[in-house]
Amino acid sequence: MAAVRKLPFWAENILLPSLNLLAAFVVSGLVIWGLGEDPFLALSLLVEGAFGYEEAIGYTFYYATNFIFTGLAVSIAFHAGHFNIGGEGQAMIGGLGLTLAVFLMGDASPFLSILIGIIGAAVFGAAWAYIPAYLQAKRGSHIVITTIMFNFIASALLAYMLVGPLQRPGGQMPESADFPDGVALTHIHELLSYIGISFEEGPMNVSLLIAFACAWGFWFLLWRTRFGYELRVAGQSADAAAFAGISVPRMTILAMMVSGALAGMMGLNELLGEQLRLLGNFTLGYGFVGIAVAFMGRNHPVGIVLAAVLFGALYQGGAELAFEMPSITRDLIVMIQGLVILFAGAMEHMFRTPLNRLFERFASQEAV
Amino acid sequence: MEFFADLVLLIDSTLRIATPLVLTAFAGLIAERAGVVDIGLEGKMLASAFAAAATAAVTGSPWYALMAGVGAAVALGLLHGYVSINQRGNQIVSGMAINIAVAGAAPTLANFIFHKGGQTPLLDEESRFSIITLPGAEALADVPLIGGLYSEIISGHNLITYLTVLVVPATAWLLYKTRFGLRLRAVGENPEAVDTAGISVALIRYQALIIFGVLCGFAGTVLSTGLGAGFIRDMSAGKGYLALAAMIFGKWKPVPTLLACLLFGFVDALQGRLQGVSFPLIGEIPVQFTIMLPYVLTVIILAGFVGKIQAPRASGIPYEKDH
Structure with a gap:
C-alpha cells in the first residue's frame, strides 16, 4: 500500500463519514426494498420523523443525549488503549446507583436529591468499570471479555433488584416505585419558556446540557491537562509511557472509571429526565451504540456530539418509520444501526484509498 | 441412588449445552x-440458527437446514474477513456490528416470511436433527449403573452432538499435523515470515475463516x-461470548478449550438444576443469581486461574505487505 497522504480536514472528517453513512443507507435501502417497501419514501419518512417538526427534534436530541454519554465513555477508554464494551452494564448499574441515592434522600429536598442522584449514577458506573479495569491492569484479564460478562451480570442484578427489594410495592412489572415529587430534571421546553421562547413539549431535558458539559470536560481533560496527556501516551504506546515514568495500570484503571462514570450518567436522561423511576433494561443497547458513536466521531468530543445526534435521529426517525410502514419494525432499525456501525466504524477505510487517488489526481492537475 | 441419577441427568444436559459452545469455541x-x-x-450463531430453522420450516429437511445454516455463517465469516483482511478495519468493531445487525435482521426476516412476531414456526420431528437412540439403549436402561450411563449419557443425542465429538480431534490434527495447520499457526504468529516464504497471508486467513464459518454454522x-x-429471538443468549471466554481460558489450544467448554456447559446445566431448589440456611437462591453463575465463573477464572495469557502474537492485527 502506497504511503497514505493526509486528506484535507473536511474530506477526512466530513466527506469520509458521509460516504460511509451513505453506503450503510444504500444497503439498508436494498433490504427495505426487498421487504416490499419504497426505500426513498422510507428515507424521507425517517428524516421527517427525526427533524420535521419541533416535537421530533426534541426526541432526536433526547436520544442523542444518551449517545453523547455512552460515546464519550467508549472514547475515553479507547484513548487509553482499551475497549470498553461494558457501557451497557455500567449504564444499568449507574441507573441503579441513581435510584438508590434518590430513594435514600427521600423527601429531603428535590435539588439535593438530584445532585446526590447524579453522583450516585457516576460513582456506581465507575465502580462497575473499576473491577474489569483492575483485573485487566493487575491480572491481565482480557478487558473485552470481562466487560461483556459484566454486562450479563449487571442485567441479572438489575432484574433481581426490580423484582425483589426495589420493586414498586404491590406492582407486578420489573420497575421501581416513582421518584419522590419534584425529583426530576427540568425539561428544555420549560427552560426556553422562561426566556420567552416557546418550544413543543418533549422529553428533552437538562441532561442534554450536562452531556455537552461532559463533552467539553472530556476535551479539556484529554488535551489540556497533564493527566490527559499521560492517558493518551499510555494508550498509544504502553512501553513509551512506562519508560517516561507513567504508570500504565493506573491509567487503565482511571480511564475506565471515568468511562464507567460517563456511561452511568446515561441514566440522568432516561430515568431522572423522563421515566422518573428505575426500569428493567432501560439501557436498550445504547451502551453498544456508543462504540459506533465514538468511532464515527473520530474519538473527538465535537465529532461524538455530531455522531450522537445522527444516531438520535436514526432512533427517533426509525420509531416514526416503524409506525408509518407496517413491514418495518424496531428490529429493522436495529439492523440499520448494525450496518451503520459496520460501515462507519469497521470499514472506515473503505473510501479512503479511492478518495486519496482522486485528490492526488486533482493536485497533479493543478500543478500542471 | 438418587444422587447418581441426578448426576447422570446433569452430565447429559452438560453435553447438550456444551455442543454449540464447543463448536463456536473451536471456530x-x-x-x-x-x-x-x-x-x-x-x-454468526444467531444468523445460522435463523437460516437453518427457516429452511427447515420451508423444506422440511434438516439437511437443507444445515446447508443454509453453514452458508449463512460462512457468508458472515467472509464479510468479517473482508473487513479485517482487505479493509484492515477494527476487528472488534466489525464483530460487534455484525452481532447487532444480525440481532435485528434475523427477527425482521422471520417476521417477513412467517408473520409470527420474529420467530419461525415450531419444527416437527422430521425436519429436525432429532434424538438418536443408539442400539440397545432401551434394553439396557434398567441395568444399574451402566444402564443409565449408556442410555442417558452416550445414547440419546442428536447427530450434530455426535459430530462435535469428532470436531475436537479433527481440529487438533488439522492444526498440528498438517502443512495447512502449520501455515495457519504461522500466519497468526508471524505473518511476515509466511509472506517471505511466498505464501499468501490473506488466502490462509480466508481459508481459516471458511472453516470458522462452517463450525459456527453447525453451532447455529x-x-x-x-x-430447539x-x-x-436472541436464542444464542450470550453463548458466543461464553465460547470466546472458553477459548481464552483454554489458551487457544484444542484440549484445554474443550475442557473449558465442558466446564461452562456443566455450570449452565447446574444453574438450571439449582433453580427453585431450597438450600439449608440460605434457602432458595433467586433465579437471577443462578443465571449469573456462568458469567461470574468466567470472570473469576480469567482473573484467577489463567495466569499470563499469550494470545497468538498477530491476532487482531491487520497484515500490511510493505510494512
Whole structure:
C-alpha cells in the first residue's frame, strides 16, 4: 500500500463519514426494498420523523443525549488503549446507583436529591468499570471479555433488584416505585419558556446540557491537562509511557472509571429526565451504540456530539418509520444501526484509498 | 441412588449445552490462531440458527437446514474477513456490528416470511436433527449403573452432538499435523515470515475463516433444529461470548478449550438444576443469581486461574505487505 497522504480536514472528517453513512443507507435501502417497501419514501419518512417538526427534534436530541454519554465513555477508554464494551452494564448499574441515592434522600429536598442522584449514577458506573479495569491492569484479564460478562451480570442484578427489594410495592412489572415529587430534571421546553421562547413539549431535558458539559470536560481533560496527556501516551504506546515514568495500570484503571462514570450518567436522561423511576433494561443497547458513536466521531468530543445526534435521529426517525410502514419494525432499525456501525466504524477505510487517488489526481492537475 | 441419577441427568444436559459452545469455541480458536479476532461468534450463531430453522420450516429437511445454516455463517465469516483482511478495519468493531445487525435482521426476516412476531414456526420431528437412540439403549436402561450411563449419557443425542465429538480431534490434527495447520499457526504468529516464504497471508486467513464459518454454522443449526425446535429471538443468549471466554481460558489450544467448554456447559446445566431448589440456611437462591453463575465463573477464572495469557502474537492485527 502506497504511503497514505493526509486528506484535507473536511474530506477526512466530513466527506469520509458521509460516504460511509451513505453506503450503510444504500444497503439498508436494498433490504427495505426487498421487504416490499419504497426505500426513498422510507428515507424521507425517517428524516421527517427525526427533524420535521419541533416535537421530533426534541426526541432526536433526547436520544442523542444518551449517545453523547455512552460515546464519550467508549472514547475515553479507547484513548487509553482499551475497549470498553461494558457501557451497557455500567449504564444499568449507574441507573441503579441513581435510584438508590434518590430513594435514600427521600423527601429531603428535590435539588439535593438530584445532585446526590447524579453522583450516585457516576460513582456506581465507575465502580462497575473499576473491577474489569483492575483485573485487566493487575491480572491481565482480557478487558473485552470481562466487560461483556459484566454486562450479563449487571442485567441479572438489575432484574433481581426490580423484582425483589426495589420493586414498586404491590406492582407486578420489573420497575421501581416513582421518584419522590419534584425529583426530576427540568425539561428544555420549560427552560426556553422562561426566556420567552416557546418550544413543543418533549422529553428533552437538562441532561442534554450536562452531556455537552461532559463533552467539553472530556476535551479539556484529554488535551489540556497533564493527566490527559499521560492517558493518551499510555494508550498509544504502553512501553513509551512506562519508560517516561507513567504508570500504565493506573491509567487503565482511571480511564475506565471515568468511562464507567460517563456511561452511568446515561441514566440522568432516561430515568431522572423522563421515566422518573428505575426500569428493567432501560439501557436498550445504547451502551453498544456508543462504540459506533465514538468511532464515527473520530474519538473527538465535537465529532461524538455530531455522531450522537445522527444516531438520535436514526432512533427517533426509525420509531416514526416503524409506525408509518407496517413491514418495518424496531428490529429493522436495529439492523440499520448494525450496518451503520459496520460501515462507519469497521470499514472506515473503505473510501479512503479511492478518495486519496482522486485528490492526488486533482493536485497533479493543478500543478500542471 | 438418587444422587447418581441426578448426576447422570446433569452430565447429559452438560453435553447438550456444551455442543454449540464447543463448536463456536473451536471456530474462534481457528480464526484467532490465523490472526483474526472475532467477537461476532454470537451473531454468526444467531444468523445460522435463523437460516437453518427457516429452511427447515420451508423444506422440511434438516439437511437443507444445515446447508443454509453453514452458508449463512460462512457468508458472515467472509464479510468479517473482508473487513479485517482487505479493509484492515477494527476487528472488534466489525464483530460487534455484525452481532447487532444480525440481532435485528434475523427477527425482521422471520417476521417477513412467517408473520409470527420474529420467530419461525415450531419444527416437527422430521425436519429436525432429532434424538438418536443408539442400539440397545432401551434394553439396557434398567441395568444399574451402566444402564443409565449408556442410555442417558452416550445414547440419546442428536447427530450434530455426535459430530462435535469428532470436531475436537479433527481440529487438533488439522492444526498440528498438517502443512495447512502449520501455515495457519504461522500466519497468526508471524505473518511476515509466511509472506517471505511466498505464501499468501490473506488466502490462509480466508481459508481459516471458511472453516470458522462452517463450525459456527453447525453451532447455529444445532441450536434451532437440534436442541430447539425453531428460531426464537436472541436464542444464542450470550453463548458466543461464553465460547470466546472458553477459548481464552483454554489458551487457544484444542484440549484445554474443550475442557473449558465442558466446564461452562456443566455450570449452565447446574444453574438450571439449582433453580427453585431450597438450600439449608440460605434457602432458595433467586433465579437471577443462578443465571449469573456462568458469567461470574468466567470472570473469576480469567482473573484467577489463567495466569499470563499469550494470545497468538498477530491476532487482531491487520497484515500490511510493505510494512
